Each structure stands twice: as C-alpha cells, then as structure tokens.
Amino acid sequence: MTELIQQDIYPSMLISEDQGDEKIEPVKLGQRLKEIRKSFDLTLEEVSKKTGLARSTLSKIENEQISPTFQVMQKLTSGLQIDIPQLFAPPKQVRATGRRDITRNEEGKPHPTSTYEHELLATQLSNKKMMPFKSLVRSRDFADYSDWIRHDGEEFLLVLSGKITFFSEFYEPVNLNEGDSVYYDANMGHMLISISEKDALILWITAS
Amino acid sequence: MTELIQQDIYPSMLISEDQGDEKIEPVKLGQRLKEIRKSFDLTLEEVSKKTGLARSTLSKIENEQISPTFQVMQKLTSGLQIDIPQLFAPPKQVRATGRRDITRNEEGKPHPTSTYEHELLATQLSNKKMMPFKSLVRSRDFADYSDWIRHDGEEFLLVLSGKITFFSEFYEPVNLNEGDSVYYDANMGHMLISISEKDALILWITAS
DNA sequence: GGAAAAAGTTTCCTAAAGGAAACTTTTTAT
DNA sequence: ATAAAAAGTTTCCTTTAGGAAACTTTTTCC
Numbered sequence: 001m002t003e004l005i006q007q008d009i010y011p012s013m014l015i016s017e018d019q020g021d022e023k024i025e026p027v028k029l030g031q032r033l034k035e036i037r038k039s040f041d042l043t044l045e046e047v048s049k050k051t052g053l054a055r056s057t058l059s060k061i062e063n064e065q066i067s068p069t070f071q072v073m074q075k076l077t078s079g080l081q082i083d084i085p086q087l088f089a090p091p092k093q094v095r096a097t098g099r100r101d102i103t104r105n106e107e108g109k110p111h112p113t114s115t116y117e118h119e120l121l122a123t124q125l126s127n128k129k130m131m132p133f134k135s136l137v138r139s140r141d142f143a144d145y146s147d148w149i150r151h152d153g154e155e156f157l158l159v160l161s162g163k164i165t166f167f168s169e170f171y172e173p174v175n176l177n178e179g180d181s182v183y184y185d186a187n188m189g190h191m192l193i194s195i196s197e198k199d200a201l202i203l204w205i206t207a208s
Numbered sequence: 209m210t211e212l213i214q215q216d217i218y219p220s221m222l223i224s225e226d227q228g229d230e231k232i233e234p235v236k237l238g239q240r241l242k243e244i245r246k247s248f249d250l251t252l253e254e255v256s257k258k259t260g261l262a263r264s265t266l267s268k269i270e271n272e273q274i275s276p277t278f279q280v281m282q283k284l285t286s287g288l289q290i291d292i293p294q295l296f297a298p299p300k301q302v303r304a305t306g307r308r309d310i311t312r313n314e315e316g317k318p319h320p321t322s323t324y325e326h327e328l329l330a331t332q333l334s335n336k337k338m339m340p341f342k343s344l345v346r347s348r349d350f351a352d353y354s355d356w357i358r359h360d361g362e363e364f365l366l367v368l369s370g371k372i373t374f375f376s377e378f379y380e381p382v383n384l385n386e387g388d389s390v391y392y393d394a395n396m397g398h399m400l401i402s403i404s405e406k407d408a409l410i411l412w413i414t415a416s
Numbered sequence: 417g418g419a420a421a422a423a424g425t426t427t428c429c430t431a432a433a434g435g436a437a438a439c440t441t442t443t444t445a446t
Numbered sequence: 447a448t449a450a451a452a453a454g455t456t457t458c459c460t461t462t463a464g465g466a467a468a469c470t471t472t473t474t475c476c
Contacts, residue, residue, distance in 0.1 A: 043423060044425095045422085053464080053465085055423090055424080056424090056425075059426090063425080065426095066462075068277065069278075070275045070276050070278075073278065097395070097396070098377060098379075099392060099393045100376060101390065102384070102390045103390070122364065122390075129337075130391075132364050156340050156413065166310075176310070177313065179313025180312050183308070184306075184308040205338060205364065205413055207415050251452080253452085261434080261435090264435065264454090264457095265435065266454095267455055270454095271455080273455095273456095280433085420475085421474075422471100423472070425468105426468085427466100428467090430465085431465095432462085435459090435460085435461095438456085441452100441453080441454070442451100442453070443450105443451080
C-alpha cells in the first residue's frame with residue numbers, strides 16, 4: 001500500500017478486486033484423501049492393503065459418493081500413518097481477515113460481579129484469541145472471595161489507575177501501582193483488592 | 209511490530225505455539241462427545257436440535273454402539289460449534305503452572321525503533337500466549353512508514369495517554385483518545401501516529 | 417497401434433448407520 | 447412417596463455404507 005503514502009488514498013477510495021467467493025470450508029474429505037494418496041504415490045490397491053479397506057470403498061470415498069464412518073476413517077489414518085486433524089487441515093489457508101473493533105472509553109459492555117465492575121471490550125468480535133476488559137476492583141478485602149479465582153489460560157493485567165494488591169496461590173501478595181503490570185498463569189489461584197482511596201481500574205486480558 | 213520481531217528476538221518476545229502434539233487417537237469418540245455435551249450442559253434433545261441428528265443416534269454414538277459417518281460428524285461439529293480436531297483431543301492436558309512476572313511502571317525492557325519506543329513487559333517469562341508491551345508513538349506522519357505493518361495474529365491496543373490516529377488497510381483512519389481501544393487482525397495492514405501534543409503512550413498486546 | 421496389465425469406477429448385495437417411536441430410567445414437583 | 451415430566455435407551459424399519467466382483471478407463475510394453 002505504497003499509494004497511501006505517496007498520495008492521499010484512503011481505503012474507502014479503493015475499489016476491491018473481485019477475488020471470487022471464498023467458500024466456507026465444507027471439508028472436501030474425498031478430495032483431501034486423494035491428495036494425500038497421490039502425495040505418497042500410492043494406488044487404491046496399495047491403500048487398500050495398508051488400510052484393510054476395499055478398493056471400491058476407497059474410490060467411492062474419494063469421489064464423495066459415500067460418507068465414511070468413523071471406523072473407516074480410523075483405518076485410513078492408522079493405515080496411512082497420518083493423524084486425524086491432518087485429514088481436515090488441507091490447505092492451511094492463511095486468510096487475510098480484516099476484522100477490527102473499536103471500543104471507546106467507558107463504552108464497553110458492562111458486566112458487574114460482586115467483586116468487580118467489568119467493562120468488556122471488543123465485544124463485537126467473536127472468536128478472538130484474546131479477551132480484553134477493564135475492571136474496577138471494588139473488593140477491598142480478600143474475605144470477599146470465597147475461593148481463589150482459577151481458570152484456563154494466561155492473563156495479563158495492567159493497573160490503569162489506583163493501587164491494588166495482587167494475591168496468588170504460589171506467591172506472596174504484592175502491591176501494584178499505576179502503570180505496573182503482571183503476567184500469570186490463570187489456573188494458578190489469584191484475586192485482587194483495591195488499596196487506593198478510589199477503586200482501582202485495571203486492564204485485563206485473557207488468552208487461552 | 210514487524211520490525212520488532214525482525215530485529216532482536218528474545219525468548220520472552222515469542223508467543224508459544226499451540227502445542228499441537230496430538231498423536232493420540234481416542235478410540236473413545238463416544239465418550240469424548242459425551243464430555244463435550246456435558247461441558248455445555250446440554251441434553252441429547254438439545255444437541256439433536258442443534259445438529260439435526262436424531263436423539264437416538266446421538267445416544268448410540270455416545271455409547272459406542274455405532275460408528276458415525278463423516279457427514280454426521282460434520283453436523284456435530286458445526287452444530288456444537290467445535291472443530292474436528294477438538295473431537296479428538298480429549299484429555300485436556302492441564303499445563304503446570306504457576307508462573308508470574310511483574311513489571312513495574314517504566315521498568316520494562318526498552319526496545320526503540322524508528323517509529324516507536326517500545327517497552328517490553330513480562331520479559332522474564334518465555335513461551336507465553338500473549339506478548340504485552342507499552343509503546344510511545346513517536347511517529348507523527350504516516351510517511352514515516354515505508355509500508356503497512358502486517359504480521360500474524362491478533363492485536364489489541366489501548367491508549368494510555370495522548371491521542372493517536374489508527375490507520376488500517378480496510379478501514380478509514382480513526383482517531384483514538386485516552387481510554388479508547390481497538391482489536392484487530394494483525395495481518396491486516398496497520399500503523400499508528402501520534403496526534404496529541406505529547407507523544408501518545410499505548411498498551412499493545414499481540415497473540416497468535 | 418493393439419494386446420495385456422494396472423488402475424479406477426460401478427453394480428449388486430449384505431451389513432451397518434440413522435431416524436421415529438416405543439420403552440425405561442432419572443429428575444422434578446406435589 | 448407418587449405422579450408427571452424430562453432425559454436417555456432400545457426397537458424396528460428405512461436408508462446408506464462397505465466389500466466382492468464385474469465393468470470401464472488408462473497405462474505399459476511389444
């Protein structure tokens with residue numbers, strides 16, 4: 001996109017090329033199987049011997065005339081020494097998605113709990129790798145928690161304002177001031193309390 | 209971020225790949241399906257509605273009385289919004305874990321480039337899913353960039369102070385003020401410039 | 417080019433999958 | 447505890463998958 005720099009061309013001024021309809025992957029299993037077979041340079045007969053499946057059956061699967069049972073698929077994967085995901089991960093197409101979701105200050109999706117006022121960010125997008133949210137830490141005593149908070153994935157938090165104490169299962173409690181951050185495994189028990197005059201505001205991001 | 213990655217690469221800057229070491233093939237497809245169903249707290253009837261499969265069929269699959277056809281497996285995965293490998297990745301290996309890494313304000317690892325002053329956070333940890341850093345946006349003109357910045361993964365940014373313009377390949381430029389945030393696919397070209405009097409400070413997190 | 421062999425497809429049959437409904441077990445409500 | 451409802455299983459029947467063999471197409475070799 002050199003033009004953008006050289007002239008003043010904005011994205012909305014550009015006309016996108018018609019790149020053909022991207023088909024949503026219905027997974028052409030037969031086609032995929034044929035690719036694999038060819039890549040090993042095998043005939044149906046040879047695959048038949050390796051997998052114990054009839055030549056005719058293999059032909060029909062490759063031509064999408066029948067839908068193989070799981071049993072058959074297991075014979076295929078073990079006979080051909082491949083694993084199942086391989087059967088479905090054919091052309092690892094790195095789709096240049098262009099999703100973008102802006103969340104203005106204070107305009108996230110509110111999500112209050114007994115100990116936090118969460119404000120979920122980027123909620124217009126689903127299927128994302130990270131889940132960002134701002135949280136007002138209302139709790140001021142770890143007695144507010146009945147137990148450690150613990151869940152899958154990893155978590156990063158940054159103190160935006162105020163001051164908190166970060167408790168965790170395997171470490172001493174530690175105080176965090178504005179600008180401080182911590183990265184931790186979220187299946188290690190953890191919890192927060194505000195210790196500043198005003199409730200602390202933090203940015204939280206989870207990935208799993 | 210392209211520059212960031214292309215220059216010095218430290219372990220703590222790397223994002224851990226999904227450990228796809230799945231060689232295990234659960235012969236217990238039915239059991240696995242039941243686990244998934246229970247985890248969503250669904251009844252056979254509800255799964256039936258979601259997938260279009262008969263209640264009886266689902267029961268038989270769960271009890272290993274029949275071997276579902278690929279067609280049926282596709283209905284299962286699309287109806288339950290899971291992907292196929294998930295059906296075969298049963299024993300979720302709970303990774304160990306109690307890592308924690310605190311970064312005090314301004315005490316991250318400096319990493320200057322021509323357009324940004326990056327301050328890498330949580331650099332004591334390697335193999336993490338997210339890579340967090342604060343960046344001072346020094347650039348004030350998109351002519352400072354020779355081309356779009358573009359890399360794998362997804363990115364989230366939050367303006368900590370100042371004001372920026374966020375340029376991206378498929379959208380109009382947009383101004384972001386303190387507290388505003390944006391989530392986007394990083395393989396969509398993107399770049400930032402400061403438009404406040406002082407250079408803007410942002411929090412940036414990448415995951416791939 | 418014309419067998420003959422090899423590779424692949426189609427047919428035909430039986431064995432198994434998938435659906436509707438009957439039946440059994442478990443949960444909820446009274 | 448008992449009835450009613452919900453969840454799950456089994457039966458019975460129709461449709462479809464899978465294998466053996468016949469058939470068609472492609473390749474090999476003279």
